[in-house]
Amino acid sequence: MSKLINKSHARSDVSFRVNSYVSHQQPGRIFTHEQLIERKGITEDQRSAALKALSRMVSEKKIVRVSQGTYYRPKISRFGSLPIEPRELVVAVTKSKNATIVPAGVAAVNALGLDTQLPMVRSFFSSERLRAKYNVKNVKFEYKESLQYFIERFNVKDKEQRTQALLFWSALNHISRYDASCYKDDLSKKFNKLLTPQTRESFFKSLPVSMRWVDEFLL
Incomplete structure (x- = not known):
């Protein structure tokens, strides 16, 4: 009997620590069960x-399971739970997978002010394969081997310059050489305005052979 009581107390203690951790999470922020376990000193047993x-809290709609082992405490409005913000998911994926994440498609073109x-x-x-399937509507991640190729060779350390260069890389992937002529003047102006000469030089040197066509549009 005493063993059963001890087990019950142990489960209650763990449940209390889990609830305590979740309640201290800022609404809208993502966390993983590994972060919880480390922070709360939960043993392997x-x-x-x-x-x-955690599963009970998902059932009770106190938290949302984003993918296996990844959760977030939703923001609540008068209409109910708000969906997770894409930037929070990007931050979580970047940290947990040690990946470089870049806006793709129209989003990259928009970020450069080339389209609305x-x-x-x-x-x-x-830049890394993501095995987990993220249960978030209207957000999609795609592994791009050419992105990994680019960042391995792009040796600019300045954070803002790297961000801008990655946006150009992504936008050019979306536009392709056949549609680039429609953006040629704006692309060239933006490229030369936003990137330093050193960044531009590294940008061209880091492109894979399949993207060397961009030289004529950006130089």
Whole structure:
């Protein structure tokens, strides 16, 4: 009997720690069960109880499961739970997968001020393969081997310059050489205005052979 009581107390203690951790998470922020386990000092023997406590909170709609092992505490409005913001998901994926994530498609073109079309789906390129399936509507991640090729060779350290260069890389992937002529003047002006000479030089040197066609549009 005493063993059963002790087990019950142990489960209650783990459940309390899980609830405490979740309640201190800022609404809208993503967290993983590994972060919870590390922060709350949950042992390997207690892991199963912690995961069950998280599952109960999902059933009770206190948290949302984004993918296996990844959750977020939703923001609440008078109309109910608000969907997760894509930038929060991007931050979480970047940290947990050690990946470079870049806006893809129309989003990259928009970010450079070259178009105003609004995408129905927020798409992102990833430098790493993402095995997890993210349960978030209208957000899609696509592994791009050419992105990994580019970032391995792009040796600019300045954060803002890297961000801008990656947007140009992504936008050019979307536009392609056959449609680039429609954007040629704006592309060239933006490229030379936003990137330093050193960044532009590294940009061209880092492109894969399949993208060397951009030289004539940006130089």
